[in-house]
Amino acid sequence: xxxxxxxxxxxxxxxxxxxxxxxxxxxxxxxxxxxxxxxxxxxxxxxxxxxxxxxxxxxxxxxxxxxxxxxxxxxxxxxxxxxxxxxxxxxxxxxxxxxxxxxxxxxxxxxxxxxxxxxxxxxxxxxxxxxxxxxxxxxxxxxxxxxxxxxxxxxxxxxxxxxxxxxxxxxxxxxxxxxxxxxxxxxxxxxxxxxxxxxxxxxxxxxxxxxxxxxxxxxxxxxxxxxxxxxxxxxxxxxxxxxxxxxxxxxxxxxxxxxxxxxxxxxxxxxxxxxxxxxxxxxxxxxxxxxxxxxxxxxxxxxxxxxxxxxxxxxxxxxxxxxxxxxxxxxxxxxxxxxxxxxxxxxxxxxxxxxxxxxxxxxxxxxxxxxxxxxxxxxxxx
Numbered sequence: 001x002x003x004x005x006x007x008x009x010x011x012x013x014x015x016x017x018x019x020x021x022x023x024x025x026x027x028x029x030x031x032x033x034x035x036x037x038x039x040x041x042x043x044x045x046x047x048x049x050x051x052x053x054x055x056x057x058x059x060x061x062x063x064x065x066x067x068x069x070x071x072x073x074x075x076x077x078x079x080x081x082x083x084x085x086x087x088x089x090x091x092x093x094x095x096x097x098x099x100x101x102x103x104x105x106x107x108x109x110x111x112x113x114x115x116x117x118x119x120x121x122x123x124x125x126x127x128x129x130x131x132x133x134x135x136x137x138x139x140x141x142x143x144x145x146x147x148x149x150x151x152x153x154x155x156x157x158x159x160x161x162x163x164x165x166x167x168x169x170x171x172x173x174x175x176x177x178x179x180x181x182x183x184x185x186x187x188x189x190x191x192x193x194x195x196x197x198x199x200x201x202x203x204x205x206x207x208x209x210x211x212x213x214x215x216x217x218x219x220x221x222x223x224x225x226x227x228x229x230x231x232x233x234x235x236x237x238x239x240x241x242x243x244x245x246x247x248x249x250x251x252x253x254x255x256x257x258x259x260x261x262x263x264x265x266x267x268x269x270x271x272x273x274x275x276x277x278x279x280x281x282x283x284x285x286x287x288x289x290x291x292x293x294x295x296x297x298x299x300x301x302x303x304x305x306x307x308x309x310x311x312x313x314x315x316x317x318x319x320x321x322x323x324x325x326x327x328x329x330x331x332x333x334x335x336x337x338x339x340x341x342x343x344x345x346x347x348x349x350x351x352x353x354x355x356x357x358x359x360x361x362x363x364x365x366x367x368x369x370x371x372x373x374x375x376x377x378x379x380x381x382x
Contacts, residue, residue: 001015002015002047002048003015003047003048003049003051003052003061004048004051004052004060004061005048009067009070012052012067012071013070013071013074015047016049016071016074016075017074017077019040019043019044019047019049019075019078020074020075020077020078020079021078022040022043022078023037023040023075023078023079023082024077024078024079024250026039026040026079027078027079027081027082027204027349027352028347028349028352030079030081030203030204031081031203031204031352032346034197034198034203034204035203035204036162036163036204036205036206037079037081037082037085037204038162038163040079040082041082041085041086041119041160041163042163044075044082044086045117045119046117049071049086050086050089050090050114050117050119051114051115052067052068052071052090053068053090053091053093053094053097054093054097054111054114054115055097055111058108058111058115059111059115060111060115062097063094064299064303065094065235065236065238065299065302065303066296066299066300066303068090068091068094068236068238068239068242068299069238069239069241069242069295069296069299070242070296072086072087072090072239072242072243072246073242073243073245073246073249074246075087075243075246076242076243076244076245076246076247076249076250077246077247077249077250077253078250079204080202080243080244080246080247080250080353080356080357081202081203081204081205081356082204083239083242083243083246084159084202084205084239084240084243084359084363085159085160085204085205085206086160087239087240087242087243088121088122088159088160088239089119089120089121089160090236090239091236091237091239092120092121092122092168092236093111093114093120094236095234095235095236098235098236099232101223101224102223102224103220103223105220106183106220106223110166110183113165113166118165118166119160119163119164119165119166120164120165120166120167120168121158121159121160121161121164121166121167121168122167122168122169122170122181123155123158123167123168123169123170123184123210124138124155124169124170125155125156125157125158126138126139126140126153126154126155126156127154127156136228136229137172137179137228138153138170138171138172138179138228139153139172140152140153140154140155140169140170140171140172140212141153141171141172141173141174142171142172142173142174142180142182142217142222143173143174143175144173144174145216147218147219148216148217148218148219148221149182149216149217149218149219149221149222150214150215150216150217151169151171151182151184151212151215151217152212152213152214152215153169153171153212154209154210154211154212155167155169155209155210155212156196156207156209157207158193158207158208158209158210159205159206159207160205160206160207161193161206161207161208161210162193162206162208163206164186165185165186166183166184166185166186167183167184167185167186167191167210168181168182168183168184168223169181169182169183169184169210169212170182170226170228178225179225179226179227179228180222180223180224180225180226181222181223181224181226182217182221182222182223183217183220183221183223184212184215184217184221188215188216188217189215189216190212190213190214190215190216191210191211191212191215192210192211192212192213193208193209193210193211194208194209194210194211195208196208196209199359200355201355201356201358201359202355202356202359232311233310233311233312233313233314233317234317235299235302235310235313235317237317237321237364237365238295238298238299238302238317238320238321240321240325240360240363240364241291241295241320241321241323241324241325241328241360242295242324243360244324244325244328244329244357244360245288245291245292245295245324245328247328247332247353247356247357248284248287248288248291248327248328248329248331248332248353248357249288250349250353251331251332251335251336251350251353251357252281252284252285252288252331252335254335254339254349254350254353255280255281255284255334255335255336255338255339255350256272256281258338258339259271259272259277259281259338260272271338277338280334280337280338281338283330283334284331284334284335287327287330287331287334288327288331290323290327291323291324291327291328294319294320294323294324295320295323295324298313298316298317298319298320299320301313301316302317314373315373315374315377318365318369318370318373318374319370319374321360321363321364321365321370322365322367322370322371325357325360325361325363326367328357328360329357329358329360329361332350332353332354332357333354335350335353336350336354
């Protein structure tokens with residue numbers, strides 16, 4: 001059975017769990033080599049997973065945000081880098097479908113390619129501007145020409161770059177105050193991926209630099225105008241905390257399995273019988289329960305909301321990311337305390353979870369911005 005044939009969320013979760021176990025078996029090698037999980041991503045494409053957020057009227061499933069975060073979480077239990085990478089593709093398609101940001105003929109053309117296996121992601125970060133959510137104007141430029149545009153610039157953190165077909169590139173329009181997104185196909189002359197990704201966390205995301213040199217685009221490739229730092233409310237970004245939640249679940253599973261099997265000769269039974277170990281296991285479970293309930297409830301709130309109600313959900317969405325990511329970091333730390341010094345071995349998956357889960361602090365929105373959003377909400381309400 002493939003994803004488009006699965007009629008219930010339970011069936012989809014069963015399918016993704018089976019795939020996630022394979023991802024887990026490959027994760028250590030990809031991390032050690034600093035390579036890219038080509039096999040994982042291709043299996044997600046072949047299974048129909050990458051079409052699940054395509055609207056039903058265009059031949060996809062149009063799954064809800066709640067379904068998306070549940071599935072993304074399970075991918076991350078196997079491999080966080082695979083989950084974060086494919087999550088951008090899944091979420092962006094969902095966002096485009098919900099907001100109808102592009103001309104229908106352009107969107108429809110891209111979705112036809114997606115149904116054939118194409119992948120897309122945004123390319124917004126730059127060395128000079130930092131996180132695009134901070135509102136910096138892109139240094140990447142688009143210059144008008146007779147029948148289209150010429151675009152030049154460099155983008156950093158272009159996750160999934162080894163297998164992307166489409167890049168949604170933010171750029172400043174030359175000789176104007178306009179800023180917008182341009183659709184760039186990988187096959188175009190002047191499009192290059194420079195392999196710069198050397199992070200110790202999320203090694204397998206392939207978040208290299210995208211270099212654009214005199215890339216010629218058509219009129220229709222200017223797909224969206226926006227004001228930097230003001231791109232609206234984005235429920236789809238919950239794929240980010242879902243990823244880090246999955247990593248924490250994987251850490252908890254490993255620690256519990258270790259505790260149930262490790263029996264030093266200084267005690268009778270295993271360390272799972274020791275009260276301090278049980279205390280930490282209980283703490284992990286509580287943290288995960290809190291994170292899951294918050295994340296799932298906000299996702300369901302988004303799914304049930306009208307467009308007007310969604311516009312007011314930014315505080316809840318931002319809080320979900322902050323809470324889930326920070327609780328996930330706590331869970332991994334507790335798991336490592338249970339396993340002890342062995343958790344720092346390169347052969348142990350916990351050291352990978354430790355590095356990967358901390359990357360969540362640097363995905364949008366940042367914690368300080370979330371606290372400011374919550375402060376403004378509280379001030380306005382009182």
